[in-house]
Amino acid sequence: MVRLKGFTKLTPLDEALEKFFQKTRLERLPSENISLSEAFLRVLAVDVIAEKDVPRFDRSAVDGYAIKAEDTLNASVFHPKKLMLVESDFIKNGEARAVWTGQPLPDGADAVIMLEHTKKSNGKIEVLKAVAKWENVSKKGEDVKAGELVLKAGTRLKPWHLGLLAALGYEKLEVIQKPKVAIFATGNELVEIGEEPEKGKVIETNRLILSSMCRELGAQPVDLGIVPDREESIKEKILEGTEKADIIVSTGGTSVGKADLVPETINKMENASIIVHGIAIRPAMPTALAVVNNKPFFVLSGNPVAAIIGFEVFVRPAILRLLGAEKEARFRVKAKLARRVAGVLGRKAFLRVKVYEKNGEFLAEPVSVTGSGVLTTMTKANGFVVIPENREGLQEGEEVAVYLFDNIERDENHV
Amino acid sequence: MVRLKGFTKLTPLDEALEKFFQKTRLERLPSENISLSEAFLRVLAVDVIAEKDVPRFDRSAVDGYAIKAEDTLNASVFHPKKLMLVESDFIKNGEARAVWTGQPLPDGADAVIMLEHTKKSNGKIEVLKAVAKWENVSKKGEDVKAGELVLKAGTRLKPWHLGLLAALGYEKLEVIQKPKVAIFATGNELVEIGEEPEKGKVIETNRLILSSMCRELGAQPVDLGIVPDREESIKEKILEGTEKADIIVSTGGTSVGKADLVPETINKMENASIIVHGIAIRPAMPTALAVVNNKPFFVLSGNPVAAIIGFEVFVRPAILRLLGAEKEARFRVKAKLARRVAGVLGRKAFLRVKVYEKNGEFLAEPVSVTGSGVLTTMTKANGFVVIPENREGLQEGEEVAVYLFDNIERDENHV
Numbered sequence: 001m002v003r004l005k006g007f008t009k010l011t012p013l014d015e016a017l018e019k020f021f022q023k024t025r026l027e028r029l030p031s032e033n034i035s036l037s038e039a040f041l042r043v044l045a046v047d048v049i050a051e052k053d054v055p056r057f058d059r060s061a062v063d064g065y066a067i068k069a070e071d072t073l074n075a076s077v078f079h080p081k082k083l084m085l086v087e088s089d090f091i092k093n094g095e096a097r098a099v100w101t102g103q104p105l106p107d108g109a110d111a112v113i114m115l116e117h118t119k120k121s122n123g124k125i126e127v128l129k130a131v132a133k134w135e136n137v138s139k140k141g142e143d144v145k146a147g148e149l150v151l152k153a154g155t156r157l158k159p160w161h162l163g164l165l166a167a168l169g170y171e172k173l174e175v176i177q178k179p180k181v182a183i184f185a186t187g188n189e190l191v192e193i194g195e196e197p198e199k200g201k202v203i204e205t206n207r208l209i210l211s212s213m214c215r216e217l218g219a220q221p222v223d224l225g226i227v228p229d230r231e232e233s234i235k236e237k238i239l240e241g242t243e244k245a246d247i248i249v250s251t252g253g254t255s256v257g258k259a260d261l262v263p264e265t266i267n268k269m270e271n272a273s274i275i276v277h278g279i280a281i282r283p284a285m286p287t288a289l290a291v292v293n294n295k296p297f298f299v300l301s302g303n304p305v306a307a308i309i310g311f312e313v314f315v316r317p318a319i320l321r322l323l324g325a326e327k328e329a330r331f332r333v334k335a336k337l338a339r340r341v342a343g344v345l346g347r348k349a350f351l352r353v354k355v356y357e358k359n360g361e362f363l364a365e366p367v368s369v370t371g372s373g374v375l376t377t378m379t380k381a382n383g384f385v386v387i388p389e390n391r392e393g394l395q396e397g398e399e400v401a402v403y404l405f406d407n408i409e410r411d412e413n414h415v
Numbered sequence: 416m417v418r419l420k421g422f423t424k425l426t427p428l429d430e431a432l433e434k435f436f437q438k439t440r441l442e443r444l445p446s447e448n449i450s451l452s453e454a455f456l457r458v459l460a461v462d463v464i465a466e467k468d469v470p471r472f473d474r475s476a477v478d479g480y481a482i483k484a485e486d487t488l489n490a491s492v493f494h495p496k497k498l499m500l501v502e503s504d505f506i507k508n509g510e511a512r513a514v515w516t517g518q519p520l521p522d523g524a525d526a527v528i529m530l531e532h533t534k535k536s537n538g539k540i541e542v543l544k545a546v547a548k549w550e551n552v553s554k555k556g557e558d559v560k561a562g563e564l565v566l567k568a569g570t571r572l573k574p575w576h577l578g579l580l581a582a583l584g585y586e587k588l589e590v591i592q593k594p595k596v597a598i599f600a601t602g603n604e605l606v607e608i609g610e611e612p613e614k615g616k617v618i619e620t621n622r623l624i625l626s627s628m629c630r631e632l633g634a635q636p637v638d639l640g641i642v643p644d645r646e647e648s649i650k651e652k653i654l655e656g657t658e659k660a661d662i663i664v665s666t667g668g669t670s671v672g673k674a675d676l677v678p679e680t681i682n683k684m685e686n687a688s689i690i691v692h693g694i695a696i697r698p699a700m701p702t703a704l705a706v707v708n709n710k711p712f713f714v715l716s717g718n719p720v721a722a723i724i725g726f727e728v729f730v731r732p733a734i735l736r737l738l739g740a741e742k743e744a745r746f747r748v749k750a751k752l753a754r755r756v757a758g759v760l761g762r763k764a765f766l767r768v769k770v771y772e773k774n775g776e777f778l779a780e781p782v783s784v785t786g787s788g789v790l791t792t793m794t795k796a797n798g799f800v801v802i803p804e805n806r807e808g809l810q811e812g813e814e815v816a817v818y819l820f821d822n823i824e825r826d827e828n829h830v
Contacts, residue, residue: 036608040627054790057614061788102604102717104615143789151794158821159627160793163620163719167790171609189517193451194586199472200519205578212455212574302517304578329825331746373476374558375469375582378575379566406573410744 007278010285012389013313013348016276020289020314021321023275024296028324029246031174036166039157041218042175043323048151053141054167058105062136065096065118065125066109069133080119080126096125105137112136144168154324156218179322181214181315182241183207184224186234186253186262187302192226205375206251206300206307213311219247219319229253234265238272242293246322249315252302262299266290272297280389282349283373284310303373309350309384330403333383335362340396343387351394352381355408364402382406422693425700427804428728428763431691435704435729436736438690439711443739444661446589451581454572456633457590458738463566468556469582473520477551480511480533480540481524484548495534495541511540520552527551559583569739571633594737596629596730597656598622599639601649601668601677602717607641620790621666621715621722628726634662634734644668649680653687657708661737664730667717677714681705687712695804697764698788699725718788724765724799746819748798750777755811758802766809767796770823779817797821 011019031045060066067083071093075081083096091097091108099105099112110133117129144150150168151161157175165173183206190204191197204226211221222245227237234253241248253262266272269292277288277299283306288299296318300310320326335355343349352368364385368377383402387394394400426434446460475481482498486508490496498511506512506523514520514527525548532544558579559565565583566576572590580588598621605619606612619641626636637660642652649668656663668677681687684707692703692714698721703714711733715725735741750770758764767783779800783792798817802809809815 036623037626040630055617056612102602102617138788143791150791156821159624159631160719160723160790162627163624164790164794166608166620166623167618167719169611169618187517193581194584196584197471202470202517203582203584205581208451208581209574209578211452212577215455216574304575304582308575327824329822331748331819331822333746333748373553375575375579376558376565379579404746406571407744407746409742 007286010278010280010347011276012280016279016289017314017317020275020296021317024291024294024318026296026318026321029177029179029322032177033172033174035172036162036170039162039173039175040159042157042178043218043325044151044153044155044157044161045174045176045324047149047153048165048168048170048173050144050146050148050150050168052169053146054144054164055138055140055142058140059138060099060101060103060105060112060136061138062112062114063100064098064112064114064136066091066099066106066112067096067127067131068093068109069111069131069135072111072113072127072130075127075130077128080128082124082126085120085123085125096127110134110137154327156325156328176323176325178218178220179247179319180220180222180245181210181247181249181319182222182224182245183210183214183249183251184227184237184241185251185302186227186229188229190226190252206302206304209304209308210249210251210300210311210315213308213316214319217316217319218323229261231261231265231268234262235269238265238269238292238297241297242295246295247315247318248292248295248297249300249311250298251300251307253299263288263290266292266297266299280347281309281313282344282347284313284350285347287314289314304375305373305378308378312350330405332401332403333362333408334399335364335402337385337394337396337398337400338363338365340393341366341387342393343391345392346389348389349387351385351387352377353383353385353402354381355383355402355404357408362402362408364400382408422701425693425695425762426691427695431694431704432729432732435690435711436732439706439709439733441711441733441736444592444594444737447592448587448589450587451577451585454577454588454590455574457572457593458633458740459566459568459570459572459576460589460591460739462564462568463580463583463585463588465559465561465563465565465583467584468561469559469579470553470555470557473555474553475514475516475518475520475527475551476553477527477529478515479513479527479529479551481506481514481521481527482511482542482546483508483524484526484546484550487526487528487542487545490542490545492543495543497539497541500535500538500540511542525549525552569742571740571743591738591740594634594662594734595637595660596625596634596662596664596734597637597639597660598625598629598664598666599642599652599656600666600717601642601644603644605641605667621717621719624719624723625664625666625715625726625730628723628731629734632731632734633738644676646676646680646683649677650684653680653684653707653712656712657710661710662730662733663707663710663712664715664726665713666715666722668714678703678705681707681712681714695762696724696728697759697762699728699765700762702729704729719790720788720793723793727765748777748817748819748823749814750779750817752800752809752811752813752815753778753780755808756781756802757808758806760807761804763804764802766800766802767792768798768800768817769796770798770817770819772823777817777823779815797823
């Protein structure tokens with residue numbers, strides 16, 4: 001039966017999220033052991049406790065001479081101190097040995113005098129400046145001490161994290177498996193990218209968009225293709241998704257008319273239930289959140305912008321939970337709104353804006369009419385502003401928090 | 416001959432960059448034709464002008480009935496207007512035809528009334544609300560008009576850009592080739608990741624770090640390994656780099672002592688010159704910028720943090736130029752400095768900070784002593800602050816611009 005009516009009740013976003021995550025109890029995925037060279041942007045699965053000091057030995061931080069600091073007491077350009085140049089592995093009073101940046105400090109030495117502050121002559125050096133004990137020395141364990149908690153589970157591995165792990169002696173490490181996200185699009189009107197659509201047909205772009213959004217988060221998209229508007233076909237795809245992936249996402253067929261087929265299908269399946277259908281947001285209102293065979297299933301709108309916002313608001317936090325990286329957030333800045341915009345009472349609205357820098361200040365220029373679904377509102381923007389449910393709109397000049405999905409272009413006053 | 420002295424003169428950063436880019440005249444790399452499914456985060460090589468309208472036809476933006484708007488004049492719940500349900504391809508006055516979101520508007524119709532605002536009975540519908548002309552219709556060309564400049568060359572392709580290109584009929588497109596960056600590390604003391612270093616030896620981590628930084632920018636690292644401190648070996652590597660890559664990067668061997676071998680080697684090579692050696696920054700002061708066989712060669716410090724800052728300041732803008740994406744900038748926020756820090760007069764210092772949100776305000780907590788080279792100052796931080804040459808330090812509570820290299824963790828007051 002077709003539901004020929006609107007949503008009788010929309011669920012507020014926070015409530016929808018809470019219900020959904022309570023019901024699905026998404027747990028962190030298992031880990032896998034991979035080499036450091038493949039670990040860039042993966043998520044660390046374990047707390048890393050240093051087994052070794054970094055550096056592993058006292059070493060010179062500069063090019064110069066290893067010495068005993070007390071030998072340089074009161075040394076100056078006018079009263080240089082003379083020290084004997086030696087090659088031995090143990091430095092005694094009155095001796096100096098050449099060392100280069102990174103070289104181990106010879107035993108006995110407790111400081112390094114920089115080349116710049118010495119003069120060399122006849123197997124001796126003249127020290128032109130006093131140095132303190134341990135000056136110009138990188139002490140053993142200065143960076144990391146053995147036993148120290150160095151990195152926490154849930155860390156997204158950036159270049160410096162990898163470098164530190166390598167310095168600690170790691171060659172392989174435990175990272176969380178990539179969440180697999182099965183994606184299909186429903187609709188008899190859809191044709192594949194590159195095909196020439198006949199009148200009334202539309203090129204299906206949501207799978208490409210959402211697959212890329214998965215990649216950005218370090219998830220692995222599993223493309224299940226386009227499905228015709230038939231319950232049996234949709235059911236098959238959903239089941240294929242639950243077998244192949246950790247999360248299932250569909251686009252289209254979630255409005256309330258003839259095309260309300262995906263929720264209808266779920267309602268008739270075993271081990272399947274819709275948790276929420278119809279969210280008080282704009283766009284992406286007709287989103288449905290479901291569970292099928294204990295896997296989360298996100299039924300997103302067919303409109304590309306609504307699908308993007310639905311992914312952002314629901315699928316992204318689910319992926320981050322599977323990765324154990326819930327704290328990860330989009331970059332955000334405060335900006336002044338360049339002109340007033342209307343909101344919709346009772347709905348949380350996701351306004352696309354272009355943030356730019358002017359005279360050292362961030363301005364946010366709205367590029368979307370609230371709820372407008374055209375894709376150019378994304379491509380012309382670099383962030384979004386959330387208009388709360390209880391606001392009729394936002395004022396020109398009002399300070400807003402912008403969640404950035406693209407960079408703010410360099411202006412003239414920039415490093 | 417070994418230069419047993421310090422740098423006699425340090426070049427200010429801006430002057431170094433200007434000299435270098437003037438001398439090297441880096442031009443955008445050629446493009447290549449790839450499929451949209453591989454184009455995520457690649458850089459667009461051409462301006463994209465739409466050849467087609469998006470949408471390609473007037474279509475319904477909602478589930479409802481296509482009608483003539485004038486037929487709904489003064490309609491209300493109390494005074495519904497009755498329209499005849501038809502299936503024809505042309506709508507006349509007094510008629511309505513069911514349409515679903517995305518379906519083409521039948522000829523003759525000029526608006527859609529939402530399902531919610533109708534009642535159905537006996538082959539007729541009752542319209543409970545007036546609609547304006549073109550209400551609930553996505554007009555042909557509403558998103559993009561044929562002939563419109565849609566995306567500019569230099570755009571880093573995000574999910575929505577790919578979606579829009581697909582909607583415009585693209586299956587393949589021209590992107591800039593990935594810049595190839597050859598990387599080698601010099602030093603007799605270095606061992607490979609995973610090897611157990613003997614006393615005095617050090618695990619080489621810079622190639623892993625810088626390769627990852629290349630990947631982050633969409634460049635392709637070419638690993639040339641570890642090179643011993645011998646001019647002949649270094650020269651071979653440099654030449655190998657110029658053959659295999661667009662940019663060459665080395666780490667180590669750029670201080671002024673025994674290890675000053677890379678600059679020495681460049682000085683003796685043909686078609687090679689050092690443009691700047693010794694920059695007034697901290698860390699990364701001993702960086703050298705050179706040209707060999709018309710290819711830019713960045714001689715970075717062996718210290719990992721100095722190598723990272725050197726890459727950030729010099730290699731990153733070079734890669735972006737080769738990509739034609741010079742305007743791309745790191746995310747940046749304004750934050751209040753949580754405590755005062757010292758600067759070094761005459762040097763631009765790159766202070767690593769941890770930005771966090773507290774009561775809706777961004778605070779930046781310094782995690783590095785100016786110039787300190789330990790890698791944990793990167794792993795504990797998520798951004799850096801530039802202390803200008805002419806400042807003795809920055810004050811507690813001072814507003815600073817932070818360039819972010821990692822996300823600011825979610826706090827409680829967060830969407």
